[in-house]
Amino acid sequence: MQTTNEAFVESKCEYEKEEEFTSLYRWQHWIRALSIVVLIITGFYIAEPFVASIPSAQPDNFMQALFRFWHVVFGFILLSVVVFKSYLFIFGKKHEIERKSIKDIVNPKVWIKQIGYYLLITKHPKLNGVYNPLQFMAYTGFYLMMVALILTGLILYVHVYHDGFSNLIYGTMRAFEAMMGGLANVRTIHHLTMWGVILFILGHVYMAVYNAIFGKEGAMDAIFSGLKWHKKH
Numbered sequence: 001m002q003t004t005n006e007a008f009v010e011s012k013c014e015y016e017k018e019e020e021f022t023s024l025y026r027w028q029h030w031i032r033a034l035s036i037v038v039l040i041i042t043g044f045y046i047a048e049p050f051v052a053s054i055p056s057a058q059p060d061n062f063m064q065a066l067f068r069f070w071h072v073v074f075g076f077i078l079l080s081v082v083v084f085k086s087y088l089f090i091f092g093k094k095h096e097i098e099r100k101s102i103k104d105i106v107n108p109k110v111w112i113k114q115i116g117y118y119l120l121i122t123k124h125p126k127l128n129g130v131y132n133p134l135q136f137m138a139y140t141g142f143y144l145m146m147v148a149l150i151l152t153g154l155i156l157y158v159h160v161y162h163d164g165f166s167n168l169i170y171g172t173m174r175a176f177e178a179m180m181g182g183l184a185n186v187r188t189i190h191h192l193t194m195w196g197v198i199l200f201i202l203g204h205v206y207m208a209v210y211n212a213i214f215g216k217e218g219a220m221d222a223i224f225s226g227l228k229w230h231k232k233h
């Protein structure tokens with residue numbers, strides 16, 4: 001039987017570490033995750049208030065306004081992070097590995113091997129980039145949902161706040177509102193897209209745990225430490 005030390009030496013020989021995610025990448029991931037959680041909780045409240053305010057003789061316990069305030073604060077944090085992350089993806093020097101994933105999505109062999117891997121019949125394909133094709137498509141869908149939530153969120157925002165930035169984007173947002181067929185539709189799109197994000201999160205967490213168990217490269221750890229372990233060839 002191997003001692004722990006031997007196992008360590010063996011693993012040291014077989015695997016080498018590589019920086020997978022930069023610290024900026026990891027920070028934006030967790031700030032975004034936190035914002036989405038807060039937005040889902042406060043969003044559910046705005047749609048269907050589930051906490052009653054403390055009874056008061058004065059009508060000054062504006063719970064809806066309080067939840068909406070935090071919703072909008074985290075909405076703008078999310079907006080900033082999505083813009084920042086898009087910048088990193090397109091221009092980031094250390095993010096070239098993300099852009100290389102585009103090579104994999106146009107390669108049918110990688111698709112077939114990847115699907116086979118998830119069906120437990122083939123080995124994981126060797127990737128050029130950091131995302132496998134299914135993952136890349138899922139993330140593209142996620143970004144489209146983010147854009148939909150931000151756009152519809154900003155339309156709703158110009159109806160509840162009226163000064164400063166809201167005033168600046170008012171005309172443009174009203175034009176988008178008309179394109180979507182009115183405010184009621186905007187609200188429905190905003191709400192339904194939230195459900196899309198909830199489904200994405202369930203799949204995302206499931207796949208992360210799946211890879212942590214079946215993959216031996218520490219894919220899950222990488223979003224905390226930034227490091228992934230690749231087999232030496």
Ligand code: HEM
Pocket residue numbers: 035036039040042043044046047068071072074075076078079149150152153154156157158160187190191194197
């Ligand atoms: C993951 C992102 C988001 C989720 C899950 C989310 C969820 C929701 C939900 C469920 C509602 C209630 C809709 C209804 O009445 O049925 C809502 C309303 C609203 N959201 Fe979001 N939202 C997100 C992002 C944003 C963003 C980025 C903004 C703006 C910057 C925003 C601004 C608003 C505003 C202003 C309202 C309406 C408040 C009111 O009616 O008083 N949301 N959101």
